[in-house]
Amino acid sequence: MTAYTATVTVRLKRGVLDPEAETTQRALERLGFDLEDLRSADRFELDLTADSTEEASERADEMAERLLANPTIHDYDVEVTERE
Template sequence: MKYDVTITIALKEGMLDPEARAIRHALANLGFETEALRTARLFRLTLDAPSAEDAAAEAEKMCERLLANPVIHHYTVEVAE
């Protein structure tokens, strides 16, 4: 069965996020004040797996082996049919 998987990867709390700092500064220059801003990467993919649990497990393996650095990132995996 085909499953749509969304993986969101973000920096852990306390990690420096220079991209977010630059965006927040640019927004302030445009008149948009923000209290906080953080960046994240979003991956959307389609997996062929026997079950939603298997699709989630496969996506987690992808995160652990390539997409995320467990020292500095946390990630979430969402699976939909």
């Protein structure tokens, strides 16, 4: 068994409104920063042990499908790296 960290990034699908990101962008503009767009996403770093990178990635994928992301409004991607 090897120790892995799986990073799951969950973002809103294109077209889904994100009032929080809009507010953040406007606040930055009010501070004088020039921005074309701002998107926000949630990032989960999962420490787990598995037999292979593929297995770690599959399990992270399943966690995203079952709980971390809502498939109606979210896209997600998974990245796995070995730990230590």
